[in-house]
Amino acid sequence: MEPLVSPLPIHGNSVQQRWLSCCSLRTLQTWIPILTWLPKYNLRWLQMDIIAGATVGLTTVPQALAYAEVAGLPVQYGLYSAFMGGFFYCVLGTSKDVTLGPTAIMSLLCSFFIEGDPVYAVLLTFLCGVIQASMALLKLGFLLDFISYPVIKGFTAAAAVTIGFGQVKNLLGLKNVPRQFFFQLYYTFQKIPEARLGDVVLGVSCMVLLIVLMKMKSTLPPLSEEHTATVRAAHKLVLSAATVRNALVVVGAAIMAFALEAPNRHYFTLTGKTSKGLPPFRPPPFSEITPNGTIISFTDMVLDIGGGLAIVPLMGVLESIAIAKAFGSQNNYRIDPNQELFAIGVTNIMGSFVSAYPVTGSFGRTAVNSQTGVCTPAGGVITGVIVLLSLAYLMPVFYYIPKASLAAVIICAVTPLFDYHHVIQLWRVKKLDLVPFMVTFLVSFWEIQYGIVGGLLVSGAMLLYNEARPKIKVTDHDFLLMELDSGLSYPAAEHLSHVIYNHALLVCPPRSVVLDCHHVSRIDFTVVNEVRDLIQQFRLQNVTLIFSGLKDCLLEVFKAADLELQHTDSVEAAGASLLGNTHHDRGPVG
Amino acid sequence: MEPLVSPLPIHGNSVQQRWLSCCSLRTLQTWIPILTWLPKYNLRWLQMDIIAGATVGLTTVPQALAYAEVAGLPVQYGLYSAFMGGFFYCVLGTSKDVTLGPTAIMSLLCSFFIEGDPVYAVLLTFLCGVIQASMALLKLGFLLDFISYPVIKGFTAAAAVTIGFGQVKNLLGLKNVPRQFFFQLYYTFQKIPEARLGDVVLGVSCMVLLIVLMKMKSTLPPLSEEHTATVRAAHKLVLSAATVRNALVVVGAAIMAFALEAPNRHYFTLTGKTSKGLPPFRPPPFSEITPNGTIISFTDMVLDIGGGLAIVPLMGVLESIAIAKAFGSQNNYRIDPNQELFAIGVTNIMGSFVSAYPVTGSFGRTAVNSQTGVCTPAGGVITGVIVLLSLAYLMPVFYYIPKASLAAVIICAVTPLFDYHHVIQLWRVKKLDLVPFMVTFLVSFWEIQYGIVGGLLVSGAMLLYNEARPKIKVTDHDFLLMELDSGLSYPAAEHLSHVIYNHALLVCPPRSVVLDCHHVSRIDFTVVNEVRDLIQQFRLQNVTLIFSGLKDCLLEVFKAADLELQHTDSVEAAGASLLGNTHHDRGPVG
Helix, strand or coil: CECCCCCCCCCCCCHHHHHHHHCCHHHHHHHCCHHHHHHHCCHHHHHHHHHHHHHHHHHHHHHHHHHHHHHCCCCHHHHHCCCHHHHHHHHHCCCCCCCEECCHHHHHHHHHHHCCCHHHHHHHHHHHHHHHHHHHHCCHHHHHHHCCHHHHHHHHHHHHHHHHHHCHHHHHCCCCCCCCHHHHHHHHHHCHHHCCHHHHHHHHHHHHHHHHHHHHHHHCCCCCCCCCHHHHHHHHHHHHHHHCHHHHHHHHHHHHHHHHCECCECCCCECCCCCCCCCCCCCCCCCEECCCCCEECHHHHHHHHCCHHHHHHHHHHHHHHHHHHHHHHHHCCCCCHHHHHHHHHHHHHHHHHHCCCCCEECHHHHHHHHHCCCCCCCHHHHHHHHHHHHHHHHHHHHCCCEHHHHHHHHHHHHHHHCCCHHHHHHHHHCHHHHHHHHHHHHHHHHCHHHHHHHHHHHHHHHHHHHHHCCCEEEEECCCEEEEECCCCCHHHHHHHHHHHHHHHHCCCCCCCEEEECCCCCCCCHHHHHHHHHHHHHHHHCCCCEEEECCCHHHHHHHHHCCCCCEEECCHHHHHHHHHCCCCCCCCCCC | CECCCCCCCCCCCCHHHHHHHHCCHHHHHHHCCHHHHHHHCCHHHHHHHHHHHHHHHHHHHHHHHHHHHHHCCCCHHHHHCCCHHHHHHHHHCCCCCCCEECCHHHHHHHHHHHCCCHHHHHHHHHHHHHHHHHHHHCCHHHHHHHCCHHHHHHHHHHHHHHHHHHCHHHHHCCCCCCCCHHHHHHHHHHCHHHCCHHHHHHHHHHHHHHHHHHHHHHHCCCCCCCCCHHHHHHHHHHHHHHHCHHHHHHHHHHHHHHHHCECCECCCCECCCCCCCCCCCCCCCCCEECCCCCEECHHHHHHHHCCHHHHHHHHHHHHHHHHHHHHHHHHCCCCCHHHHHHHHHHHHHHHHHHCCCCCEECHHHHHHHHHCCCCCCCHHHHHHHHHHHHHHHHHHHHCCCEHHHHHHHHHHHHHHHCCCHHHHHHHHHCHHHHHHHHHHHHHHHHCHHHHHHHHHHHHHHHHHHHHHCCCEEEEECCCEEEEECCCCCHHHHHHHHHHHHHHHHCCCCCCCEEEECCCCCCCCHHHHHHHHHHHHHHHHCCCCEEEECCCHHHHHHHHHCCCCCEEECCHHHHHHHHHCCCCCCCCCCC
């Protein structure tokens, strides 16, 4: 057996080596991944990146406008948030597919903490970026490992329902519907009689159109060489239309609204006035002056945001890394989670200088990017330019975008996030994991952040319960054999003692025990102390406690504690030692 | 191999069986342990219990007066808290030795939450009792398993220093010294010039006397049959004096103070006026009227107590159960932790009807009880009666007890709690466990409750870190063999994947891997999902991932998830399968 590397940590370099490696090209490439691919950049890649970037841009603009509404901010803030990601992720990102920008879930999450105030939104972006970048620099990305799959899925499903249902009011043209889910549910249904015909017809038509285009895309037969040029052209047209369907629908709706607009006839609820042009480049606000002149200090603003400072950065990173991993796996490359964390952090910090609200990776747009064949993160630059151009020249046009069409875009974007297959799979594979899923899902409707926290607590409790109650298999030979199924740490000490007492010492006559520890890989002081007590009790009752299969490191711990431990390498040896002994617990018949 | 019992839960009865067992005598005996021993009660036991109970009573009265001062309450509250325990623990307790009553550590803990207000103290007692009794009924005692040994020891050591130093001001006769430890430290030293000579001389003398009596007791040679009657009598006298030394010292000091008292000469700081007689029996207060007439509602009072509602009940139970276990182990009987929890809960609930503050098991008095040969918990009844008699007839005498003598009693009682041997042992056995110890110890000086919480968080984090980063031993054969050292739960999924990628898939050419899972005893959905991804990656790169030694229950989980897993029972079989394969990773030379 030739050891390849010592057991973990796998990057077990000495300090000196690390210091040297800090300055190496490889380390530089780790922190600035563009250095890896830019030298190899070529025209073919450029062509593909332009096509993909432009396509994504046509999806980004309508989605950004729509998600700003979910976040409770004026529509232009969606666009302010949509371009920084492309530029900075191009330099710092490790996935060619991921596109950063406003997303439905992050918009919903932020809406709880910023309460419609852009000043809070921009400060949150800055702090969120600082926290994410610091986590990356401190290599704290491992904290994300504690968010389990059921919690993520439960949260996503609940967010999809919340966001989707939250748009029904816009689809129906209802006004003054509160944001909290249950109130929203109640008032939306109560106000159905107030629905505006124009909005309903337009909204439903947009949805139908989007669904048809989506279905067309997924059922489009693959092209083969037999097809004529006309068929090929038609195929390409359908595919393009389906890919930029959001832009098509929104532009179509806006044109219709413009055509039908008259001074005293409003068929549709429109987006209305937006501020014009590019956002100013300025540092994020560290205090706010309210309309009545009082100043809200930085500390007060931070306290107001509160738990958002933990949840927004974490969920943002989690969403983005999950997407990056999914597409990396699909397109056969490997991302660096810590670097992704850094890229998002920097994007958010820089975003706060152009009045962005927190961004993350968007699943839908990343999929578009991947499918249109993007080759490098440079596609994001093209997307960013398109967003900037829209901001500079198209803002007056946005006045005419009907809210119902944006609602249709959002509803169609979030519907796939609610995937009941997860529930079926969880049921089949591991029913117990339905508990954190359901807790996250249900509590999220009350307040989305409590849903995540609740799910985390439930998964954590389940994890700790397993630590505290390791399975102990008891079998009867001429002695009692107890096999520990896994580790032994302090919460399990009392339980182990309880089981041994109940089976061996509280019976009459008391029994000898062989404790098979070959699965045990660590031990702590609390356990050592409990073992000391057990050994003493066995001695008092004149029976034997033999440990078998303890690893060397554990034997050393017991030795350091001056415990006179009877230990054998195998259960067989322990059995032989017991049976050769005078203490036959149950006599020769057994 | 004949299986004795199925694997845990060891009380795996059916619901019906449980229901039947609920009504059985044994269950009744479990909840009311007096039924076990009362039928066997005899005169010899009664004699021993009276002697022990009376001796403990003589220790309880001075300690109760002293600890009330630690809790920041008038001295009579110490006695109000000291008798209920004897009566109810006699009926409900499972240890013959434990005596419930006010203790130094609980008094210190409570002082933080009640801020000298008896109304809060009594409400805290009631709520504390309700929480403890509910925990017992819901069988939540297992929560205590999460308080590790280093945390308990760190807390105890810090509490001993805080309590001991907190009495220095009384020993010196200083006034107006704040309670917070660091301020106390500063002001005590700053005010040393204001020390009162009488208090200093009396306090130091009392301490010397207590230490001499304690040393005499521990160095007393055992009696043998050769000794004369005179020697025996002297031996007994010394032993008795040493055992009731607290009472002797306090009574002696009080007599001296009474003798030296004159209208305008005060040599000593005295306890002063106390309310007379037995406490009224009435329900605990659920609101308070402040001196200026405003009413503090129940909710406000609960919010004011805050974290105390978690920490006081838990630490109280922990202290008592630890003591019960220690003496059970020494005197060879087994306690029932859940029933202990119930007994303390009921005692506190009933205590709140007689204006008690929260009680728990006292180490010192339990030791006295055990050493004077108590036979059943009935000794507590005698102790309770003595406390009641003191309340009824001795209160006017307490006026003359010098505070310095009580301070000496407390300092001598808590000194043994600060045991530096623990630090040495932790260092030798498990250095890492010094971290929670030191965190608890140091933070406790800031605020004692933060110390406990901090220690719990640190131990918890260490536990979770182990879960998240299981050791993976990588060795190189013709394939890579990775051996998982312990369980595999969701926080470890990403790490496992990372290690396998780095060693097998990101090298050129990619390597086949045998993952030895025979130590793995459980798995969850997050891990299954990560494994699905890994299998796909291995397939894409045309190398093999073989699992070896998976338990049947885990194989079933993978099967339910429709994973096409290559699995062999042993590493050897996996190796053979790989080598018989065409994919020799490294060629025949290896």
